Amino acid sequence: MNLLLDAIAWIVDPANWTGPGSIPLRIWEHLWVAALVLVIASAIALPIGMLIGHTGRGKQFAVMTSGGLRALPTLGALTLFGLWLGIGLPAPVIALVILAIPPLLAGAYAGFESVDRRTIDAARAVGMNEPQVVGKVELPLSLPIVVGGIRSASLQIIATAILAAYIADFGLGRPIFEGLRTRDYGEMLGASILVIILALVVDGAFALAQRLAVPAGVRANRTRELRSRPARPRAILGQPINEGNQQ
Amino acid sequence: MIEFRGVTKQFPDGTLAVEGVDIVIPPHQTTVLVGSSGSGKTTLLRMINRMVDPTAGQVLIDGTDVATLDPVNLRRGIGYVMQNSGLLPHRKVIDNVATVPLLRGVSKRAAYAHALELLDTVGLDRSLADRYPSQLSGGQQQRVGVARGLAVDPNILLMDEPFGAVDPIVRAELQQELLRLQGELGKTVVFVTHDIDEAFLLGDQVVIMQQGGQISQAASPAEILAAPADAFVADFVGADRGKRALHLTDVGGRQVVVDADGRPAGVLSS
Amino acid sequence: MIEFRGVTKQFPDGTLAVEGVDIVIPPHQTTVLVGSSGSGKTTLLRMINRMVDPTAGQVLIDGTDVATLDPVNLRRGIGYVMQNSGLLPHRKVIDNVATVPLLRGVSKRAAYAHALELLDTVGLDRSLADRYPSQLSGGQQQRVGVARGLAVDPNILLMDEPFGAVDPIVRAELQQELLRLQGELGKTVVFVTHDIDEAFLLGDQVVIMQQGGQISQAASPAEILAAPADAFVADFVGADRGKRALHLTDVGGRQVVVDADGRPAGVLSS
Amino acid sequence: MTWLWSNLDLVGELIVVHLALSVPAIILSFVVSVPIGWLAHRYRWSRGVLLSLCGLLYAIPSVALLIALPVVTGQGVRSPLNLVVALTLYGIAVIVRTSADAFDSVERDIRQSATAIGYSEVGRFWGVELPLAGPVLLSGLRVVIVSTVSLATIGAVIGVQSLGSLFTDGFQRGIQAEVITGVVATIALALVLDALAVLGGRLLMPWTRSAIAIGRAGAGTPAKQARAA
């Protein structure tokens, strides 16, 4: 508990709120790097995930890649990239991008896959071309899940972005490392608390976005789910459970 | 006129869904494809708007092989109604109906005005235009589906078990509605069902398909009933189960028509 | 004998599913509850095995109010078959059939031996015993469902749209099978459907329910057809749509029975 | 490569140590998350709170957690127990949502049918809900396996031996082969455990591999038709 008091003391100490390396500056840096990583990772992972979800092909590839990337220890990746690229932001940004890709990829393909095939089929049957099917049907309907992927990616990025400070003078990781090295645990814990709060706020924002992303018609559906099932379901047997676990 | 010439479809996984089918679907009439599950009805229907391409044979619309037409354009000119209505859940009713005209570049105003008229045509209140599909009952959704199918005033209307998912009362209503509509519009309707009663009710021509995508008989309902082409057809229409072998019996002074199992089919009007 | 006395069910969200129902369900006969979607058929059925408890009124089995019985034990003594067969997908066919006896503490050997016999009873090959439900066709699954319902040799068998999800040919087969079985076993069967034809075929007594969970008529099929209690029943059984108003016409020398819409219903056997 | 050949036994030893750290954490987080997930599934109102709280565990910076934990557990900083607890917490963050989804994925019809034929509440949980939630639970477990094995390397930062020690040591000594060996060994270990989990899943859930549905099931679903078109 003593530690906690020290942490709070560090956070509220006015000396830490001004000048170079001040708390607001660190928070700003942290957010900025996280946003950059999120944008880059999204630009890579979302289109691939959507393509896989849209075509239904390459899911195995996605599962394998996500698994492999997830297994890649971020610390190891960071050191390796550090050795090759030197200090500064490039190495941590790449390491974090790798970290963020699996949840984004999974969100995108799971989202696209979750769209009722009959709806897509109908869209095609009335004469939508492929881009229209993607843009007007699959994207809006999969948005909540896609945003869910972005949400968990952003949580991981913010939590792990402290590693950026390992080789760059950046973000809330700096006071954490500094506190660790100088055994100023108040500082270390204080900065950690800030990271958690930051994550909380960003996560909350994305949770809200996720809710807003549910299309109006689909939301209306939720409130009417009283009936146990459609009047006459067709005989579709042995439906597989759609998760990342299908071989 | 739609013509199937020696059409075969084998799916990549080896399933032979349809084999060597020849049918002529006359214009301005309703042709019903009926058969049990997996007999290839949907596959056949989808060849008309190129949702499926045959592996052998040709499908001709008014003499033109559809394989030579651009699929997206072709589909925009053919109405399509499916079992679960196939409406886009995130679009309002009016947007759903106006989808295809808008895709074809009709102005928003014109498309919406026409869509509202179509709601009248299919017997829906205009006040429903701003609802989402999930806020409608199953029967209402099917009506919207039909309205959407009619939106580009197509010559051909494909309907794949459009009333399969609604309960019997609503179903009967929708069937009547379709008969009325078809009386007014005279489209070339190709209708898929696996309910032989529905087929007999709606079809000018009924095509009975059997497992493996072959055609057992294609004729008018009365002809099929009077002279089933083979044992499969007889079984399918229920002739050999006694369902169609009726006799009369007297209940409370009225002539009740009863089938071979003793199940009452109706009352004879004098 | 099962008796409903002034039974009402209002769900916590305010839906009044069933209101003031009184029915007597005679033993060793089949009673069919029929009505359109949401009319409260399932709710009523489930009150018998306490899956739903009434908010007012009583349900009696042989004079005992079920509310006084332990629900789990009660359920283990009543067969229940539902639309999607309700089989446990992670258990083999044989395990599914033997589930309830095993739950009741019957020895494994006896339960399995009996389960195999039940497969014979419902017309399934014993070789299917080691398959998982997903490896069976829809019709086969339903048969397994029936076998499971019979496994504890219950006096009462509840069936909730058991054939709703299979295609018409298989459905007709299953209906015949059920008639045969019932002829042999003579259970008290309560059967829910929304297909009036099915109700007329299977029911000794048919209970027609209307929206809001009220009973319009409860009588034998022929009585209902000959004298519908009200306009709703007449509409429901199709009398006023002309579906049941039949007349005769000659096609190729045979007497075809045709309804008021000109749709052929069958051929009159002399 | 020469480094690897002359240090094979070191790598082998570290793999064992790494397993000893991550496997208990994986098992613990799974065992803890399943009931939490079930609660979130069963009591809708608790869902948001439970899932968000558990998810946020992930946001705790690992270095800070590893320093702060000893205060809570009363163990020395270097005690592997701290690392196991930390890894378990992160594992929970990863899997709780999936385990709630897993129970959601059990079809209502099946649940009701089980009740109807006379399963008691408890019997239904063990006999029906848990096994049927299995496939989704397994998918969550697989993510936990992979991420825990990867995360266990951070132990090296505070001096708990693991494959991560190859990073720190290789890094100090500038031996890239050592760092790469560490990375590759970690990934390989994760994938092997993952494969074992899949295998275990097949053995425990034989019905999932037998879904060679007959008739129209599967083959005729609109999904396939749409794709074939």
Place this chain on the structure above:
Amino acid sequence: GCASGDPLDSGSGDGDGASETIVIGSQEYYSNEIIAEIYAQALEENGVDVEREFRIGQREVYIPEIEDGSIDVFPEYTGNLLQFYVPDTTATTSDDVYAELEASLPEGLRVLDQSPATDQDSYNVTKEFSEANGVTSLADLANVTTPMTLGGNSELATRPYGPEGLKEVYGVEVAFTPIEDSGGPLTLKALEDGQVQLVNIYSANPAIASNELVTLEDPEGLFLASNVVPVVSEKVTDEIAEIINTVSAALTAEDLVALNALSVDEQQSADQIASDWLAEKALF
């Protein structure tokens, strides 16, 4: 413990000296591990039972374990250890530091003789920079006109010999970039890439020689001297202390750099390096 070498000689406590096992620890630092391994092998040669607890992190992790007696011998560095106990110490010379350290150690701990070998903070520049600006000592830095950045672990920013100290003692202004690898490859790369001009590297780091870096002299004694010194518990008898002291005396600063180079450049294991060195010195 890992990398503890030949399993055959770990149980060779056949001597009659000490009946108790001596636990030797080391930092998560290859150079420290080599020294610990030398202690261990030296003790084993003399029939002492030894248990190795190597690579156990940083001071905040292992100091408590030395204090509670679970570790008996631990190679340390005078300056850094003093700073751990007396963060605001002003001592800089070898002897001052050693004296103050002896006084400030907690109950139950003591240090044996310090070795001539040092491994202490030092500022280094590239050879080119040194030649281009005529810089060989910290004092020369005051004449450099281009802006300079110092690279080192984050704690350097607050150390008395950090940027502040440079300014106070030598009047040199530098910016600071944290690189958390204790003068490792990242630091070197940053120096090569010109992202920093001045880096803090431990003096025994062989990279200084292999990269032809110029270690700047420290005429004003800015840096805390940091000699290798064993911290030991009460379990360490005079007999054992004698053996370790012999080792310490033999280990020169050059030796330490050379040993480190064997580890880094030849990728040899600590075990092998230690036994070769002991054989070469023929101490026992």
